[in-house]
Amino acid sequence: MASPLTFPVKSKQFVTSIQGLKTEVVQFSYDDHIMSQILAFAFEIAVTQIGKMGTLLHARKEEGYGTGPTFNISILMGKRDEPLMMACARQLIEKMSKTGCSRPLILSLGLADHSAETLKDIIEVVVENKIW
Template sequence: MNIDQNVASSTPNFPVSQLNFSLEIKGNKTEIIISSYEDHVMVIATQIGAMGTILHASLSGVSKPLVLSLGLKDHSAGTLKGIVSAVIDKRLW
């Protein structure tokens, strides 16, 4: 898994904090966008250039629910672990 530092960018806090970067996971270029809104965090991970399946998750005691969009060619556990690892490394919350 290699993060392309040339593609990584972040935007100021207004209107929303956002980080965009790409990495290769199991041979597929994966674009990841992390946006931290006032009331939730949104993560878009795509290998197909589209949003794909959208999921909503929240836990007791966590202040911001997660909205997750996965547009993947490869739905294997290795791909999902790579995405989770990259998001945790780059998190905005």
Template sequence: MAEMSLSVKNSFVRTEAFAYKIDGKLTNVLWSEYSDYLMLIISQLGTTGTVVCARKEKNIDGDDNYNLSTLMGKRDEPGIHYICKQISEMASSYNYERPILFSIALENHLPSTMKQVLSAIAQDNIWLMAIAAAKAARQRLNRPIGELLEDNDV
């Protein structure tokens, strides 16, 4: 589904970038895996847009609950929160447990646009890549610094 894909592997921060046509607009999707969270950028506008942090929590009944906090941008946009919650649930279905920092800048928030964005994210299985990146990062932490520097051609 991705029209273009870019991967930066020999880095301390694993990053993947994809480009899609959604509603006729070029839509860039970029994710970066850090040690304590995942950053996911979805932009049609070339800007950061609304920044939301999603954390998975358990409620009293033991069911999953997603705490969504808007850090920057539009606070009253239900479409953005819908995408964040759906993507968080998708990540959780792959046993991805870290918080996700979203940066979403879409031209419109129509249901058809939201469905296309979610479909694009689901098709590229970024959660499997993110989980693999996290495991690789943990393995790199156990190596001598000299080897790490050689791997990154610093």
């Protein structure tokens, strides 16, 4: 008799305060290779202070021949005039890469406060509670 399959998605959800605002964080890690290919991403983080998805960013590490890695960040949906959001996604994918994780990242930021301090705190909270 075959063993029962386990659901291939690990998740972590918590609420914290960032710069005095209630902030909900949900992380999903897709371990199943087929699911990763179908969904075209393997790691997802949603951070919201407004109860909505907000801006959706895609970040991935690209390996070059004879050079160090490069990181490609793009905005899939939402605010395109917030360079700090792109910096947040870049820092998260770089931190993931340094721990050996090479999976792409989908980052959803629904923020009431777009300050550098808020985004720095978000990076810190996500890394402290990482599931990759």
